[in-house]
Amino acid sequence: MYVEINNLSFRYKNANEDTINNFNLSIEKGEIVSIFGESGSGKSTILRLISGLELPTNGSIMINGKKMVDETSFVMPENRGIGMVFQDYALFPHMTVKENVKFGLKNYSKNEKLSRVKEVLNMVDLEEFAERYPHELSGGQQQRVALARALAPNPSLLLLDEPFSNLDADLQIKIRGELRRIIKKTGITSIFVTHDREDSRAIADKIVILRKGIITKIGDPKEVFPNEPPVWC
Amino acid sequence: MKIIQKMKMNFNIWAILSFVFIILIILPNLNIIINLFSKPNENWFHIQEYLLQSYIVNTFLLILFTGLFTILVGTSLAWLISMYDFPFKNFFSWGLILPLAIPPYIAAYTYSGILNYTGVLQTFLRNTFEIQVNQKFFNIMSIQGAIFIFTMFLFPYVYTITRAFLAKQSASLIENARILGRSPLEIFIFVILPLSRAAIIGGASLVVLEVLNDYGVVSYFGIPTFSTAIFRTWFAMGDIDSAIKLSAILMFIVFLMLLVEKILRGRRKYSFTTSKIRPLTPIKLKGIKSLLAFSYSAIIFSLGFLIPTLQLFSWTLLTYETVLTRDFFTIIYNSLFVALIAATLILLAAIVIANFNRINEGAIAKFYSKVTTMGYSIPGAVIAIGVIVLFILLDNQLYWLYQMFDPEAKKLLLSTSLVMLIFAYTIRFLAIGYNSIDAGYEKVGKKFFEASRLLGFNITQTFFKVDLPMIKPAVVSGFILVFVDILKELPLTLILRPFNFDTLATKAYQYANDEMIHEAAVSSFIIILISAISIYVFNKALNKEAS
Ligand SMILES: Nc1ncnc2c1ncn2[C@@H]1O[C@H](COP(=O)(O)OP(=O)(O)OP(=O)(O)O)[C@@H](O)[C@H]1O
Numbered sequence: 031m032y033v034e035i036n037n038l039s040f041r042y043k044n045a046n047e048d049t050i051n052n053f054n055l056s057i058e059k060g061e062i063v064s065i066f067g068e069s070g071s072g073k074s075t076i077l078r079l080i081s082g083l084e085l086p087t088n089g090s091i092m093i094n095g096k097k098m099v100d101e102t103s104f105v106m107p108e109n110r111g112i113g114m115v116f117q118d119y120a121l122f123p124h125m126t127v128k129e130n131v132k133f134g135l136k137n138y139s140k141n142e143k144l145s146r147v148k149e150v151l152n153m154v155d156l157e158e159f160a161e162r163y164p165h166e167l168s169g170g171q172q173q174r175v176a177l178a179r180a181l182a183p184n185p186s187l188l189l190l191d192e193p194f195s196n197l198d199a200d201l202q203i204k205i206r207g208e209l210r211r212i213i214k215k216t217g218i219t220s221i222f223v224t225h226d227r228e229d230s231r232a233i234a235d236k237i238v239i240l241r242k243g244i245i246t247k248i249g250d251p252k253e254v255f256p257n258e259p260p261v262w263c
Numbered sequence: 264m265k266i267i268q269k270m271k272m273n274f275n276i277w278a279i280l281s282f283v284f285i286i287l288i289i290l291p292n293l294n295i296i297i298n299l300f301s302k303p304n305e306n307w308f309h310i311q312e313y314l315l316q317s318y319i320v321n322t323f324l325l326i327l328f329t330g331l332f333t334i335l336v337g338t339s340l341a342w343l344i345s346m347y348d349f350p351f352k353n354f355f356s357w358g359l360i361l362p363l364a365i366p367p368y369i370a371a372y373t374y375s376g377i378l379n380y381t382g383v384l385q386t387f388l389r390n391t392f393e394i395q396v397n398q399k400f401f402n403i404m405s406i407q408g409a410i411f412i413f414t415m416f417l418f419p420y421v422y423t424i425t426r427a428f429l430a431k432q433s434a435s436l437i438e439n440a441r442i443l444g445r446s447p448l449e450i451f452i453f454v455i456l457p458l459s460r461a462a463i464i465g466g467a468s469l470v471v472l473e474v475l476n477d478y479g480v481v482s483y484f485g486i487p488t489f490s491t492a493i494f495r496t497w498f499a500m501g502d503i504d505s506a507i508k509l510s511a512i513l514m515f516i517v518f519l520m521l522l523v524e525k526i527l528r529g530r531r532k533y534s535f536t537t538s539k540i541r542p543l544t545p546i547k548l549k550g551i552k553s554l555l556a557f558s559y560s561a562i563i564f565s566l567g568f569l570i571p572t573l574q575l576f577s578w579t580l581l582t583y584e585t586v587l588t589r590d591f592f593t594i595i596y597n598s599l600f601v602a603l604i605a606a607t608l609i610l611l612a613a614i615v616i617a618n619f620n621r622i623n624e625g626a627i628a629k630f631y632s633k634v635t636t637m638g639y640s641i642p643g644a645v646i647a648i649g650v651i652v653l654f655i656l657l658d659n660q661l662y663w664l665y666q667m668f669d670p671e672a673k674k675l676l677l678s679t680s681l682v683m684l685i686f687a688y689t690i691r692f693l694a695i696g697y698n699s700i701d702a703g704y705e706k707v708g709k710k711f712f713e714a715s716r717l718l719g720f721n722i723t724q725t726f727f728k729v730d731l732p733m734i735k736p737a738v739v740s741g742f743i744l745v746f747v748d749i750l751k752e753l754p755l756t757l758i759l760r761p762f763n764f765d766t767l768a769t770k771a772y773q774y775a776n777d778e779m780i781h782e783a784a785v786s787s788f789i790i791i792l793i794s795a796i797s798i799y800v801f802n803k804a805l806n807k808e809a810s
């Protein structure tokens with residue numbers, strides 16, 4: 031398996047019960063997995079654990095055969111090669127769109143940087159906004175910049191935390207189709223988190239239902255949500 | 264296993280540097296606390312028997328009455344400015360902060376110059392009305408005089424904090440009370456005072472700490488307190504053991520005060536519970552009431568800023584030709600140089616510790632932030648003694664090293680250098696830099712930091728590429744605040760400066776002490792000008808941010 035998460039448990043410093051409890055998940059290369067759960071169920075926390083922003087109390091994570099964390103070892107977040115689209119995008123306000131996207135291209139030459147920025151901005155259809163600052167963009171545009179920024183360094187795994195939560199309903203439907211298209215085109219393995227059942231069904235190859243830090247169901251959309259009409263996207 | 268893993272995760276340059284800074288801050292203070300229990304000498308018994316009581320009584324009188332009067336003046340003005348509209352209100356709203364630009368020791372000798380026999384007031388009364396006044400009533404060199412000086416020049420601490428609190432208070436509470444038929448005075452006493460208790464106590468405790476820190480006012484007025492006693496036992500009697508003992512007692516009083524503050528403040532912080540904050544709409548005052556409000560503000564403003572500044576200005580005009588020699592430019596250079604170096608170091612330390620603390624939230628971070636902010640509560644004289652003892656110890660330990668480089672090296676190298684003074688400034692003013700940086704980080708939050716980490720940059724790279732550009736305003740404002748405070752600082756500079764090293768503050772103090780009040784005006788005026796400008800700039804930046 032491309033991603034192997036075993037017996038993952040975690041508790042925030044000031045919490046008195048486990049935020050994540052014995053979480054297991056394997057993902058195949060190129061698969062899009064959705065973690066679905068209500069607010070406070072621990073979805074963001076799982077992404078923080080996978081990306082290395084938090085240290086689990088228990089369990090291990092392997093990505094592409096490399097050990098990210100287990101009982102004894104820990105790879106720093108900057109060395110994991112994971113891309114993340116944050117819940118509120120976290121675009122650097124003091125940098126333009128172009129600079130934001132270029133930011134993660136560390137070991138590229140100047141020319142490579144330019145062409146890569148162009149490429150991903152083209153992919154999210156934002157080339158003409160390259161010189162703008164984040165606050166000069168609409169919510170949907172900001173969301174696409176965040177996606178472009180995360181994709182630019184060719185991460186081995188892409189994490190998306192409620193990518194549509196700041197968008198209105200119409201835009202959400204339009205963008206989620208686009209998102210699936212972009213992700214599938216790059217062939218990147220992705221985990222995306224949502225509390226919207228339709229989002230899950232529209233994008234994911236596999237759905238994990240999370241409740242209070244515990245997996246209650248796992249499987250492909252038809253297994254997890256049977257008896258529902260197909261979503262249009 | 265987990266602990267080792269965590270240590271590995273958190274072991275980096277930021278952790279090491281923070282640890283070193285914290286140890287450096289703790290060491291001199293530890294010295295004092297440990298020495299509290301050392302065996303007392305002859306001199307100490309003398310001090311204990313004949314002098315200690317007056318130090319304690321005077322110190323308590325000063326903090327008690329200054330505390331009360333600053334609360335009275337500060338809250339009443341905050342209330343007037345927040346609740347009412349009257350002529351020049353907008354000007355007073357920031358003008359009433361300006362007394363902070365005048366260090367109390369400068370105010371002390373300025374007022375004494377205004378009020379004495381040859382001063383402008385008595386001369387005027389004599390020449391115009393042929394009135395000979397009873398000198399007793401015009402003698403400011405007393406404990407009452409010191410309380411007056413402290414009140415007039417420290418009340419802005421209470422005023423600013425309370426005003427900021429009232430500005431953010433939900434208006435409905437006060438408006439409700441109004442509708443219930445309460446008079447404004449009743450509202451002030453029964454609603455405003457209890458409501459803003461935490462803010463008022465917070466401001467007053469800053470005032471008390473400043474009074475405990477003061478050396479200039481009490482020594483000029485000849486009031487025996489702990490600061491003056493520490494100076495005298497150290498300089499005049501050369502008795503460092505007793506100086507340490509006095510420092511320890513003073514430190515104990517400071518901790519007592521902080522405890523009292525905590526109790527008085529109760530569980531309430533400055534925070535505001537309601538989510539919807541609607542600012543108060545000020546009531547327009549008319550007629551006699553408007554005149555009263557204006558006069559009250561104007562009188563306080565005149566006493567606390569206008570009169571002493573004008574007086575200093577006129578003395579400056581009298582003496583600048585004789586004072587502005589080449590030596591004087593060396594003094595200006597010294598002041599700016601040492602303030603610049605110290606402020607830079609302080610900001611560096613503040614940035615390192617604040618960055619470490621926000622990345623590693625938890626017990627260590629809490630402890631670090633406590634230690635970092637503690638320095639501001641410890642009076643200058645105490646820090647000075649702690650630092651001297653530490654540096655003499657260091658010199659003794661390092662003497663072999665000095666000799667290796669230069670066989671004729673003197674033994675007291677560090678303890679006679681500027682390093683000692685700058686080190687002491689750092690301990691005392693780190694809190695100001697730290698609070699500023701910390702607020703900056705708080706505002707930015709952690710998400711940009713995390714985004715940068717996930718894009719492949721480590722903590723240090725992230726700091727330079729993402730954090731620093733975003734907290735730049737906080738760095739600049741912290742720097743200015745610290746710089747101005749160092750420029751005004753007196754007790755530390757007096758004790759710890761190298762031989763023949765004068766700053767604007769020490770020069771002003773010396774002139775005044777040598778009965779050359781007019782000559783003291785030039786350096787004082789420069790200090791006030793720089794402070795006043797920084798207050799003005801800050802207030803502007805703050806207002807811009809608020810709107
Ligand atoms: N820094 C923290 N310290 C303590 N507890 C936290 C912290 N962050 C989150 N929690 C708690 O952990 C639990 C899971 O939080 P998490 O953010 O993972 O939820 P979520 O599923 O992403 O919710 P949402 O859909 O609202 O984003 C919640 O109960 C939350 O209160």
Ligand SMILES: [Mg+2]
Pocket residue numbers: 073074075117191
């Ligand atoms: Mg979340």
